[in-house]
Amino acid sequence: MSHNHVHITKNNVKANNLVYSILLNLLITISQVVGGIISGSLALISDALHNFSDVLSLVFSLVAHKLSRRKASIEHTFGYKRAEILAAFVNASTLIIVALILIYGAINRFIHPEPIKSTLVIWLAVLGIFANGFSVILLKNDADHNLNMKSAYLHLLTDMMASVAVLVGGLLMKFYGWFWVDSVMTILIAIYLIVVGFDLVIKSTKMLMLFTPEHIDIKEIVREVHKIEGAGKLHHIHVWYLNEEEIHLEAHLDCPEDFTLTQFDEVLNNIEKVLFEKFGINHTTIQPEFKKEDPKEFIVQD
Structure with a gap:
């Protein structure tokens, strides 16, 4: 089985920014x-709960980021490269x-409204x-380039928007006495x-389940590979x-001739180049075969 690997340029994610965000959110949560x-504001307590979830998520993201940079070992042959997807x-x-907890609390407060110190x-x-x-x-x-x-x-962005909603609600309560706005704002925050x-969740689940990346058409891969001189039938793909920086492909290649290793390496290099330049696949493992009796479908259940 031949295996080629294209050099990957890693995105320089700044972990220190996570640390600063954690400290800021701790301050907000306590306040x-x-x-x-x-004040008696459910929306404010709800926002604090969301902020605390932000703190936990940011800590988890920071730990996952650190783990993902660890080197592979005999016990962990891929290292911890999937840690950031799990964190996401x-x-x-x-x-x-x-959000579901907030909706429950908001409905209860809407049924049993209480005065709130809006200032x-x-x-x-x-x-x-x-x-x-x-x-x-x-x-x-x-x-923009890291799912984790x-x-x-998104935790922080939604929390900022939640604070805007709380502010609007506070102003309406202060000047109009609309205390029910507190519950309505809480529900709107939760829906968002x-x-x-x-x-x-959908995006990270697809990665964890090893689904084919959405932008990749396996049939198109087969058509492009079959155009390469010396490449036979690509199957069992x-x-x-x-992780977000590595797309892997493994497949069987039914060679038309009984190639030497040198000849096959030339074909493999051409395949690797096509896969990287046209599909962004930067880690290729291909098992060469010659007159082997096995299923020849593109997709074969292992």
Whole structure:
């Protein structure tokens, strides 16, 4: 079995930005818990709960980021490269769980409304907007090319939006006495959390389940490989994300001739070049065969 590996340029994710965001969210969480208890605002306590989930998710993202940089070993031949995908899945799942808890509490408060000290709610919401906004700016660039960082970024972005909603609700309560707005804002925050969390859960689940990347057409891969001189029938194909930086392909190649290893290496190099340049596949493992009796379908259940 021949195996080729294209050099991968790793994205330089800044772990220090996660540390700063963790500290900021700890400050917000403590402030909002105290303020929510004093003011009686469920939306503020809900926002604090979301902030605390942010702290946990950011810590998890930081740990996963550190683990993903560890070198492979005999015991862990892939290292911990999938740690960040796992972190993204867990973080996205917590977004949905927190949202369901918020909806339950909001409905209960809507049925049994209580007066709220809106001035404190307003000032703490402003604190949340600025602190989370700064954290969002810190993680924005990394979120564009790293699923783990995107999950942390979405936690912070939704929390900033939650603080905006709390601020609007606080102003309406202060000037109009609409205390029911607290529950409505909480439900709106929760619905948004479910929407963004679900999308990320789907993406990370597909990676964890080793599904074929959405942008890759296996039939097109076969057509391109079959154009290469000396390449026979490509079959028994698997394509998957190891992590966001590595797309792996393994397959069998039914060679038309009884090649020498040198001849096969030339064919393999051409295959690798096509796979990388046209499909972004940077890790290729191909098992050469000659007149071997085995299934020749593109996809074969192992």
